[in-house]
Amino acid sequence: MQKTITEPNLRLLIDTLVSEGKRVIGPKAAGTMTLYEPLSQGEELNLGELPRRSAKEAFFPLCETILTYERDKEGVRVTDVDPQAIPETVLVAARPCDVAAAPVLDSVFSWDFKDEFFLERRRKTTIIGLACARADDACFCTAVGLSPGDTKGSDLFLAPLTDGGYRCDAITEKGEALLAAHADLFSDAATAEPLPLAEPTLGKLDLEKIRQWLDTHFEDPLWEEIAARCAGCGACAFLCPACHCFDIVDEGGEEKGARRKSWDACGFGKFTNHASGHNPRDVQPSRYRNRIMHKFKYYVDKFDQRLCTGCGRCVRACPVGIDIATVLEEINSK
Structure with a gap:
């Protein structure tokens, strides 16, 4: 079904x-940035630029409580957070790389385990995607098999x-x-022409060739070369639409507290630290x-999908200028 609005x-x-x-989330001005945030009215919608952080927060919050506990004279009372309390949500004007x-x-x-918090948010969310008419030098969605007009993941696409x-x-x-x-807000098919889609500068890469190279180059000087600059700050993972590492921590004291799920990042030095003190990825080259590997080999091997949508946020935010698209180009050229 095609309409106009x-x-x-x-x-x-x-x-x-x-x-x-309904909870409505969309691009909204937040100081000097644009973020995907709850909207209280349509006037707050900011269509001018790609939000600094991704839209994954609509399904996978930075921090969420999954249970609380409280001790009294009768014992310890544990209360699960009910996923059914998650509100009906509409995610508006989300870019294809986020969607x-x-x-x-x-x-x-x-x-292997169904995360009912994530899955309930997905079930209760309708996504209105928005095609990109502009791209900057960091955008590379076309390199990973997507496009500025890709409808993948959208329920409604503008x-x-x-x-x-x-x-x-x-x-x-x-x-x-x-x-x-809401039929009264839409009209029949458009008579006006669509605006030209954005044109990212990096064209399509041979992603299967990259996967095969990764399969045989677990040990390679490239990792040392890149990681010599990596600060391990985690900005790339926190801004990425597809990164999903998290930790679960009990916070509070003897009398009461909460168990919370919070974002984590495989680039952090302690991410793989064992209770024994051993760390299988104890240096930055192995972490990078x-x-x-996770984005372009492991996830592909497991789920036949790539863990990157080419949004370019990691490129824009990296404090030392590491460009994942350039890394992929180098691997692709080998």
Whole structure:
């Protein structure tokens, strides 16, 4: 099903969804940055730039409580957090590089153990994707098999038109349901032309060739060369739409506290530290190698999906200028 929506009506749609009690998340100005944040009204939607952090926080919060405990004279009382309390959510104007990561993450969170917190958020979220009409030098979605107009992961997909509106394609039943419930805000198919899509500078890479090289180069001087600059700060993992490492920690005291799940990163020195004191990845070259191996070999071997969508956030944020796209180009050229 294809419709169009004007920008004023897109903002009105947000107002309507909020009034219905839904949690609406979209790009929003936050100081000098744009972030995916809860919107209280359509006017807050900022369509000007790619948010600094990814949209994975809609499904996988930076920190979440999974149970609480409290001790009294009758004993210790443990209370589980009920995933059913997670609200119905609409993620609006999420870029293809963010949206495409959601079904990638589905695999790991529903594999040997089903993470009901993540899965319940996914079940209760309708995603409205937005095509990219602009790209900067860090964007490389086309290099990893995606595109600025990729609909993967979207329920409803918006493509900017020359008249300032958006062509709207319903991709899934969730998208069709949202269209049907707010039909008065949409019009029939567009007469205006779509704006040209962005053109990332790095073209498609031979990802299978890269996977095969990684399969036979666990020990290679390249890892030392790259990691000589890596600060192990974790910015790349925290900003990435597809990175999903986390830790679970009990916080509090004898009387009460909580068990919380919080983001972690394989680039941190203590990430693989054992209780014995042994650390199998005790130096930065082995940690950076794991980052590349995980994204372009291990996850591919396990789930037949790559753990990178080419958003370029890690490139923009790296304090020492490590460019993962350049690393992939070098491997691809070998």
